[in-house]
Amino acid sequence: MSEMRKLSVWQRFKEDIYCVFERDPAARNVFEIVTTYPGVHALTAHRISHWFWQKNWKWFARFLSTIARWLTGIEIHPGAKIGRRFFIDHGMGVVIGETAEIGDDCTLYHGVTLGGTSWKGGKRHPTLENDVVVGAGAKVLGPITVHAGARVGSNAVVVKDVEEKATVVGIPGRVVRAQKSQDEKAKEKLAQSVGFDAYGTSNQTPDPVASAIHGLIEHIHITDKRVEQLCQTIRQLGGQVPEGEMPELDGCELDKERDQTKVD
Ligand SMILES: CC(C)(COP(=O)(O)OP(=O)(O)OC[C@H]1O[C@@H](n2cnc3c(N)ncnc32)[C@H](O)[C@@H]1OP(=O)(O)O)[C@@H](O)C(=O)NCCC(=O)NCCS
Structure with missing residues (x-):
């Protein structure tokens, strides 16, 4: 309370x-x-x-x-x-x-x-x-x-x-x-x-811009995973794929920016 x-x-x-x-x-x-x-x-x-x-x-x-x-x-x-x-x-x-x-x-x-x-x-x-x-x-x-x-x-x-x-x-x-x-x-957390x-209607406010960006980030995460799996398979089959880590995509940065713009 x-x-x-x-x-x-x-x-x-x-x-x-x-x-x-x-x-x-x-x-x-x-x-x-x-x-x-x-x-x-x-x-x-x-x-x-x-x-x-x-x-x-x-x-x-x-x-x-x-x-x-x-x-x-x-x-x-x-x-x-x-x-x-x-x-x-x-x-x-x-x-x-x-x-x-x-x-x-x-x-x-x-x-x-x-x-x-x-x-x-x-x-x-x-x-x-x-x-x-x-x-x-x-x-x-x-x-x-x-x-x-x-x-x-x-x-x-x-x-x-x-x-x-x-x-x-x-x-x-x-x-x-x-x-x-x-x-x-988990979905709500991601959806922001x-x-x-x-x-x-829900505990989450649908800010259309934030939702669209978070939707894109989710999509990119899934695409990254699939590309990584493809690379592994190609390597296993003897093919060559350049090594190197992808930079981490973090939706939380968006949250921080948004929080800062909220009325105090
Ligand atoms: C109850 C409420 C919070 C549910 O919102 P929600 O989580 O988006 O739920 P849904 O709209 O998906 O509805 C879920 C089910 O409950 C039913 N339902 C929703 N609100 C209802 C209500 N007030 N009375 C009876 N049934 C209702 C829906 O028909 C649906 O039934 P179904 O699963 O058989 O199709 C919302 O409908 C509500 O009444 N909010 C209050 C809004 C209000 O008072 N506004 C005043 C503004 S001036």
């Missing part, structure tokens, strides 16, 4: 804003995000109301969250625990209950409910671990855990725990994709990512 490193309020605020660039391709600049994203407004209001809630200023905390709801259409109970770089896209109709817990780097779309199924006190709302994406209109109900990296499809109703990196759709939620196989993971994929 949320990293314990102490950050200043300003640093947290900056993180909450900059994470929007990774998750909404429509975001153009900080001014636009600060002035036009209700998810950011609601989260900022929650950070404040949660502080008052912890200081036992319960009524005032709820009053602030009610004002935020009037303004944004997003209802977050001040008792809810929300980690770093949380993003609510569009926002209208989102409800997050009092005992909900949300890890780092989670994303919700409009109409999502993290709700309870019982009128008893105590923990009655879901826990989302890190990197969870919940699609528009989905309801995640009860004191269940959606484990790290899982994705909940739009309009799903989830009432049971969701395993790590699984994708759940439908009513009641059923897993359509469990943890990725080693093969898929730029972080988050908007709308939860």
Whole structure:
């Protein structure tokens, strides 16, 4: 769950804003995000109301969250625990209950409910671990855990725990994709990512230029291997092939360059 490193309020605020660039391709600049994203407004209001809630200023905390709801259409109970770089896209109709817990780097779309199924006190709302994406209109109900990296499809109703990196759709939620196989993971590594994929379609963002270059590098690797095998066969048959190592092709250099150009 949320990293314990102490950050200043300003640093947290900056993180909450900059994470929007990774998750909404429509975001153009900080001014636009600060002035036009209700998810950011609601989260900022929650950070404040949660502080008052912890200081036992319960009524005032709820009053602030009610004002935020009037303004944004997003209802977050001040008792809810929300980690770093949380993003609510569009926002209208989102409800997050009092005992909900949300890890780092989670994303919700409009109409999502993290709700309870019982009128008893105590923990009655879901826990989302890190990197969870919940699609528009989905309801995640009860004191269940959606484990790290899982994705909940739009309009799903989830009432049971969701395993790590699984994708759940439908009513009641059923897993359509469990943890990725080693093969898929290896492919993803090679195919390269730029972080988050908007709308939860995969954990990898398809930067078309990076994907094309990595595709070419993969192709060259395979071609190199085949040429090497051909050379060996020719040598075994008594033919002559010039010796000499090919320079290593490393896609990671591209990654380093790209990372440097990312917004700090
Ligand atoms: C669930 C989700 C993350 C799956 O994305 P994905 O990994 O690319 O999965 P696929 O599109 O390959 O779908 C896998 C299967 O689930 C089904 N499916 C996908 N999303 C579904 C949904 N929301 N409800 C029901 N079934 C769904 C597909 O039809 C497919 O079924 P099939 O294997 O029988 O053909 C994605 O569909 C989703 O709902 N993302 C949230 C997007 C959102 O809320 N956007 C709001 C933007 S404003």
